[in-house]
Amino acid sequence: MMQKRTMEIGVGVFVAAGIAALVMLAMKVSNLAAFTNQQGYEITARFENIGGLKERSAVTVAGVRIGRVKSIVFDDKDYEAVVTMNIESQHDRLPADTSASILTAGLLGEQYVALEPGGDEAFLKPGGDIKLTQSAIILEKMVGQFLFDKAAGGGGKKEEGAAP
Amino acid sequence: MMDWLQRLGSTSLSVFERLGRGNLFLLRVLAALPSLVPRPGLVIAQLYSVGVLSMMLIVISGLNVGMVLGLQGYNTLVDFGSEESLGQLVALSLVRELGPVVAALLFAGRAGSALTAEIGLMKATEQLSGMEMMAVDPLKRVVAPRFIAGIISMPLLAAMFSAVGVLGGFFVGVGLLGVDSGAFWSQMQSKVDLYDDILNGVIKSVVFGFVAAWIAVFEGYDAVPNTEGVSRATTRTVVHTAFAVLGLDFILTALMFGNE
Structure with a gap:
């Protein structure tokens, strides 16, 4: 029992x-x-277009993840996206002129923020702002641009190509 | 020719008769449920044998299913360079489908068959008639606690199955195959909705629990009271529950996710 x-x-x-x-x-x-608060410090960056970047996306330097995107808000004064990133506290030696760009992992993969260290002697402080940013590459825009170039510059080429 | 028609007729009639008996039985069990409120001990004892003893099976199966999903999903997704979506794939398949359905099938095999055999043997050894002689309603004393224990356990077991499965997928995907852990969770969280996915999964598991418990106690109560009858009733429980769960799953999925 x-x-x-x-x-x-x-x-x-x-x-x-x-x-x-x-x-x-x-x-x-x-x-x-x-959102769980990790140990670390925050830096912000402003982008014209963030593409498919999400909260918790990776922030990398030289391909190694050193932090995560904490929040993404839209600033309706400058019409820009303000991305706040949480960087792990042991990586506190990023130069002040570090640049940030939004890249894609693989062709269809997730988007992430890649930081490119500059040569400045001073380091980014907690709460600091990254000045140099490059927006996400939107595939549709690129294809559109490519087709436009093709149409504009292709007129002469086509005849050349068709002649022989 | 007439013999064949007669057989067909009698088979159909007996099927409908059983369906009718099952529904009347369900109504009587539902009517007996309020009598359990002053005696929760009966339900707790059944929760132990129905839920607690099934827990190990469910957890181990969930872990394995999650790990296999992680492996298979990774192998397919890596071809498209989108292995970050692994978390989303594992979580959605578990929460929407595999959690409720596989947990219900395991539940039918582990707990449903035991319920049927127990009640059927009680009937075969005339314990149920004995209770009636003592003016104890076997529906209130024996059937209702088992029925409600099945309904309570099933959603909990399905939730455990899904949760452990997600952890298994995480273990394989992030631990062994090197998917980024943040991408794993963030893709999952951005695509899994609390109401559309998790709540619908819970509703599914409640419905499956209801059906599985109903079939199990009815088959036991309706069993031919001898050794062979009990063994047949136990088999029928597992088979009918599997059919009912898979059929209902299609209907529920069509209703919940059909018009997205």
């Missing part, structure tokens, strides 16, 4: 584990998650 207490503890563990699983699904898996 099973002890009543053991059985009730077992049921308690079961229900608690079930509820914990539900909470984990809600908080960690779905979009409800409150």
